[in-house]
Amino acid sequence: MAGGREQQKALSKDIASIGQLLAQLQQENPMLAQALQHVSTNYVVNQEICHADAPIKDTDEIAFLPPMSGG
Amino acid sequence: MIKVQREAFDASDLLRDFTDGCCKSGYEDGAIVSFTGLVRGQAKEKQTKQKKEGLVLRQAQDEAGPSTGPSGSVTTLELDHYPQFTEKMIASFEQEARRLWPVNHVLIVHRYGRMAPGEAIVFVATASAHRKDAFEAADYLMDRLKTDAPFWKKEKTATGEAWIEPTERDYAAREEWSHSKK
Numbered sequence: 001m002a003g004g005r006e007q008q009k010a011l012s013k014d015i016a017s018i019g020q021l022l023a024q025l026q027q028e029n030p031m032l033a034q035a036l037q038h039v040s041t042n043y044v045v046n047q048e049i050c051h052a053d054a055p056i057k058d059t060d061e062i063a064f065l066p067p068m069s070g071g
Numbered sequence: 072m073i074k075v076q077r078e079a080f081d082a083s084d085l086l087r088d089f090t091d092g093c094c095k096s097g098y099e100d101g102a103i104v105s106f107t108g109l110v111r112g113q114a115k116e117k118q119t120k121q122k123k124e125g126l127v128l129r130q131a132q133d134e135a136g137p138s139t140g141p142s143g144s145v146t147t148l149e150l151d152h153y154p155q156f157t158e159k160m161i162a163s164f165e166q167e168a169r170r171l172w173p174v175n176h177v178l179i180v181h182r183y184g185r186m187a188p189g190e191a192i193v194f195v196a197t198a199s200a201h202r203k204d205a206f207e208a209a210d211y212l213m214d215r216l217k218t219d220a221p222f223w224k225k226e227k228t229a230t231g232e233a234w235i236e237p238t239e240r241d242y243a244a245r246e247e248w249s250h251s252k253k
Contacts, residue, residue, distance in 0.1 A: 047159060063153065069220075069222060069223065069235055071213055
């Protein structure tokens with residue numbers, strides 16, 4: 001994650017999707033939220049690639065992955 | 072089989088063990104193909120980030136020639152990964168390769184951490200009854216690793232460092248498989 005690898009956040013009950021989480025981050029840290037919404041970002045919830053409307057809940061592991069490149 | 076590891080490996084040892092393993096399970100394989108990827112000594116593209124200065128375009132580089140030109144000798148390549156998820160994604164590439172080609176054995180070894188130019192970073196081996204299947208499956212696996220494997224590469228040179236992303240050519244190579252195979 002920009003400025004750090006991981007953050008632990010308590011998820012409020014009105015946040016039920018990655019899109020809503022990004023909206024909350026937009027309030028707290030607009031630069032971070034903007035970076036995470038880059039078109040090439042992959043959203044991963046509990047190690048499954050998801051869309052922005054994928055449901056999330058407290059205790060989920062959520063990852064925002066920049067373009068990947070192995071090999 | 073998939074191994075994601077920090078430790079260096081010897082591609083010759085891996086190939087010998089892979090070949091032994093194929094023979095031990097019978098003599099159904101008529102072809103073994105292997106690929107070893109090495110850390111290049113020349114930077115892949117111009118540096119867009121310089122240490123402690125955020126986004127700074129290298130003006131001299133821009134003036135010197137095409138923006139994709141090399142920008143000096145690589146001192147180290149650092150690879151980050153996402154434990155468990157990286158293995159899981161690579162396993163899905165192997166599964167897909169096995170669905171598309173009749174390969175009997177597959178080995179994928181990929182390193183993370185800090186590497187120097189000349190060190191092996193990735194090893195892929197495939198075994199099948201006939202050579203074309205082994206060649207194509209290995210090629211497919213490398214194309215998927217280049218664009219879809221959860222690794223993030225940072226190239227360091229004497230003048231700075233840059234994150235390396237797949238090129239248009241890498242993405243095009245991956246796309247070709249979706250057109251040629253179902």
